[in-house]
Amino acid sequence: MKRRRFLLSVLGLGFAAAGLQLKVSSVSAASPKFLFFVDVTKCIGCGRCVVACKIENDVPMEPIFFRTWVERYTWLRDGEIKVVSPNGGFNGFEDGSIEAIEVEKSYFVPKLCNQCDEPPCVQVCPVGATYKTEDGVVLVDEKYCLGCRYCIQACPYGARYIYPSSGPRKSRVGTADKCTWCYHRITKGLEPACVKVCPTGARQFVFVSGDQRLRRIKGLKGLKTLKPEMGTKPKVLYFGIDSEVR
Amino acid sequence: MLYFAGVIIFFALRVVLVPPTFGEIGWYRAESVGEIAGLQTKIGEEFRCFDCHITEYAEWSVGEHRNVSCESCHGLLKLHAENPEKYKGYDEFLSPEAFNSTIDFCLSCHGESISKPEHFPQISVKHSKSWDCLNCHNPHNPVGS
Numbered sequence: 380m381k382r383r384r385f386l387l388s389v390l391g392l393g394f395a396a397a398g399l400q401l402k403v404s405s406v407s408a409a410s411p412k413f414l415f416f417v418d419v420t421k422c423i424g425c426g427r428c429v430v431a432c433k434i435e436n437d438v439p440m441e442p443i444f445f446r447t448w449v450e451r452y453t454w455l456r457d458g459e460i461k462v463v464s465p466n467g468g469f470n471g472f473e474d475g476s477i478e479a480i481e482v483e484k485s486y487f488v489p490k491l492c493n494q495c496d497e498p499p500c501v502q503v504c505p506v507g508a509t510y511k512t513e514d515g516v517v518l519v520d521e522k523y524c525l526g527c528r529y530c531i532q533a534c535p536y537g538a539r540y541i542y543p544s545s546g547p548r549k550s551r552v553g554t555a556d557k558c559t560w561c562y563h564r565i566t567k568g569l570e571p572a573c574v575k576v577c578p579t580g581a582r583q584f585v586f587v588s589g590d591q592r593l594r595r596i597k598g599l600k601g602l603k604t605l606k607p608e609m610g611t612k613p614k615v616l617y618f619g620i621d622s623e624v625r
Numbered sequence: 626m627l628y629f630a631g632v633i634i635f636f637a638l639r640v641v642l643v644p645p646t647f648g649e650i651g652w653y654r655a656e657s658v659g660e661i662a663g664l665q666t667k668i669g670e671e672f673r674c675f676d677c678h679i680t681e682y683a684e685w686s687v688g689e690h691r692n693v694s695c696e697s698c699h700g701l702l703k704l705h706a707e708n709p710e711k712y713k714g715y716d717e718f719l720s721p722e723a724f725n726s727t728i729d730f731c732l733s734c735h736g737e738s739i740s741k742p743e744h745f746p747q748i749s750v751k752h753s754k755s756w757d758c759l760n761c762h763n764p765h766n767p768v769g770s
Contacts (some may be wrong), residue, residue, distance in 0.1 A: 385628075423741045425734045427697055428716045434701060435667050451740050471733050472740065485740040510653035520657035523644070564662035571666045576719065578697040578734060580743070 383494075407460055407527040411496070411515030411614055413565060414585040416596050417489050420619040422581035424449055424487035424532035428573035433469075435572035439546040442466040442516040445572050447537075448559040452481040453498065460623055488624055489582060491573070492538040492558035492607060493613030500530035500539065510553065515614065516562055531555060534551060535609045559586070646732075668701045677709065681765050688766025698764070731758045 380603045387469030428614045447607075453461040465472065472487070481510050498517045500509050502508060508524035519530075521542075539557040546552060561571035565584070569575075572583045585593050596602070596616065603620050604613040617624070630649075649655035671723075674695045675682040685691055697700065700716020715722045724730040728750075737747045 420742055421745075423734055423745055424738065427719060431696070431701070434718065455742065471736075472738065474740075476739055479739050479741065482739050486742075487740055507647065507652040507654070510651055510657075512658055515652065518658065519655050519659050520660075522657065522660075523654055547639060559661065562661050562665055564663040564668075566665070568672055569666065575668055575694060576697045578693040580692065581755070 390438075409545055412587050413494075413496075413515065413560060413614070414587060414593070414596075415560060415571075415615040416583040416585060416592075417496070417615060418581050418583070418618045419427070419486050419488055421579040421581055422487040422489055424451060424468060424472045425578065426471045427576045427578065428489060428582060429467050429469045430573040431576040432558070435549040435564075435578070437546060437551070438556070439543055441543070441545065442469065444543065444546070444556075446556070447489065450488045450490060451485065452488055452621075453477060453485040454623075455481050457481075476481070481522050486619070488617075488620060489573075490536065490538075491603075491615060492560070493536055493611065494560060495616045496612035496614060497610060498543050499535065499609075499611060501532040503529040503589060505529065506583070510584075512562075514566075514585060516560055517557075521551045521554045521556075526553040526555065528613040535606050535611065536613075538610050549571075667703055667707050669703045673706050674702075684763060684765035687769065688763075689768045690765060727757050727759055729749055731764075 402453075410621070426449060429445065432445075433436060436446055438444055438446050446468040447467075448464055449462040449472075450462055451468075451472055455461065455462075463472075468487070478591075494515060494517050496515065498509075498511055501511055501517060502517050504510075505527065506523060506525055507597055508520045509517065510520070526541055530542065531541065534557075539555050541558040542548070542551040542554055544552050561569075561573075564571055566588075568586075570584045571582075573584045582597070583592065585596065599618055602615045602616060603622075604615065605617065606625055612615060634658075639746070644656070645655045646655040647653065650658075696719070698719070698721070699714060700719035702712075702714055702716060704712040705714045717723060719728040721727060724733065734746065734751070735746055735748045737749050744764055758764075
């Protein structure tokens with residue numbers, strides 16, 4: 380009986396310590412420093428963002444690996460919605476067989492990691508290789524990731540992929556990879572690569588403290604996030620999208 | 626006795642297996658944040674193009690393309706900005722040289738599409754025929770010239 384009581388008390392103390400540490404770590408998470416704003420009413424689907432992202436972040440050139448990509452949503456008059464993203468928009472878009480007369484409306488939607496405030500990918504990572512930094516960006520530790528793919532399953536936005544052996548960055552092979560909002564740039568005060576090359580200002584990056592644009596963006600009517608019902612609290616804000624865009 | 630040995634082995638193994646900075650900030654390797662933040666940038670960091678390209682600045686700064694960054698049309702060019710004599714200002718993917726012709730390059734933004742915003746200037750191939758866009762337009766100030 381004594382032995383059982385001893386074991387139980389050790390177990391109890393262990394759980395209490397773990398709980399305390401969890402509480403401390405969740406409290407220490409500061410408010411986000413960055414926001415990403417996408418204005419689909421300005422996007423022309425040129426794909427420069429996709430190209431620049433691939434180059435800046437050593438993303439493999441094969442057409443199935445993307446940290447950011449562009450989708451085209453087309454509402455046809457018969458009610459059908461077509462969503463296409465040939466090569467992620469890398470080479471731009473062609474109208475193809477769709478006739479203008481059949482189209483109700485159509486626009487391009489740039490996609491990227493939403494850097495969720497409640498990231499499901501972080502919750503499911505069994506080893507702590509995916510985590511949210513104190514400034515609110517979700518990163519992947521390539522030295523610690525096992526490549527178990529749980530996070531890929533968990534992400535509702537399809538923002539992650541497993542880095543292939545054909546990629547230029549060998550230390551990342553076999554690990555989960557995704558958009559970091561160019562963490563190596565934004566921490567130096569530079570804009571992400573996709574924002575830098577966007578010719579129309581459809582992508583805007585906001586440094587929350589002291590950014591004049593924040594007030595204007597927050598004041599826009601019809602500002603949306605993707606899949607808000609998932610409870611992930613995304614930090615990419617979209618302007619001009621319909622509820623069908625997911 | 627066995628329990629104490631187990632506890633000691635657990636903590637000894639923990640010291641060996643858990644990375645040094647794991648748990649310093651949260652449930653991750655704190656060192657990793659610095660590693661990712663310290664990655665090299667490839668797209669130009671500073672806006673130094675106009676230290677040399679003064680004529681282009683004069684045209685661009687008053688033209689319709691004044692809100693388009695140099696990198697949008699000319700590519701990354703970090704190496705070129707650092708050492709213009711050794712590295713030419715051509716980018717493999719984003720510069721006009723990456724396209725078959727100037728028309729293809731201009732149309733990569735200005736081609737007609739049902740999905741583009743209505744207010745965005747779109748040019749049909751009929752307009753340009755086989756002409757080079759540059760015959761009539763200065764790309765740094767396309768409407769004003």
